[in-house]
Amino acid sequence: MKNIHAALLAIALTASAAGAQADPHHKHRACKACGKVTNVYVTEKNGDGGATGVIVGGLAGGLLGNQVGSGTGKSLATVAGAVGGAYAGKHIEGRMNKVRTWNVKVRFDDGKTGTYHFRKDPHLRTGERVRRNDGTIVRS
Known part of the structure; x- marks a missing residue:
C-alpha cells in the first residue's frame, strides 16, 4: 500500500x-x-549611370554639336556637345535605374x-x- x-x-x-x-x-x-x-x-x-549612358549621351551630344558653326568653332562645338551629352547621358541613365x-x-x-x-x-x-x-x- x-x-x-x-x-x-x-x-x-x-x-x-x-x-x-x-x-x-x-x-x-x-x-x-x-x-x-x-x-x-x-x-x-537615383541609381548609378553606367557606360551605356555616357556613350549614347556623348554620341548624341557630339552629333548635335557638329551641327553648329564651321571650322574651329564646329570642332569645339562637337567636343563640347560630346562632353555635355556624356554627362547628361550618365545622369539620365541613373534616373532610369x-x-x-x-x-x-x-x-x-x-x-x-x-x-x-x-x-x-x-x-x-x-x-x-x-x-x-x-x-x-x-x-x-
Missing part, C-alpha cells in the same frame, strides 16, 4: 510541475532580441530601437512582432 501512495504522490508532483510550466500567468524571461515594428517606409534614390529601399523601424522589448534596411519588400507591417537574427530581423 505504501508503494501505491508513493507512486500516486510522484505522479501528483510531476503533474503539478508540468502544470506550472504551462501556466499562462507564469512569468517568462524577457526576449531582448524581440520587438515590435513601429514604422515601415520606402525611400527611392532608381533604387528602392524598405526601412523598418523596431522598438525592442528591452527599450532599444533600431532601423533595418532591405532591398526587397520584407512584407513587415507596423505592429508586427519581430526578432533580431544574424544582423537582420525576422517575424517572430
Whole structure:
C-alpha cells in the first residue's frame, strides 16, 4: 500500500510541475532580441549611370554639336556637345535605374530601437512582432 501512495504522490508532483510550466500567468524571461515594428517606409534614390549612358549621351551630344558653326568653332562645338551629352547621358541613365529601399523601424522589448534596411519588400507591417537574427530581423 505504501508503494501505491508513493507512486500516486510522484505522479501528483510531476503533474503539478508540468502544470506550472504551462501556466499562462507564469512569468517568462524577457526576449531582448524581440520587438515590435513601429514604422515601415520606402525611400527611392537615383541609381548609378553606367557606360551605356555616357556613350549614347556623348554620341548624341557630339552629333548635335557638329551641327553648329564651321571650322574651329564646329570642332569645339562637337567636343563640347560630346562632353555635355556624356554627362547628361550618365545622369539620365541613373534616373532610369532608381533604387528602392524598405526601412523598418523596431522598438525592442528591452527599450532599444533600431532601423533595418532591405532591398526587397520584407512584407513587415507596423505592429508586427519581430526578432533580431544574424544582423537582420525576422517575424517572430
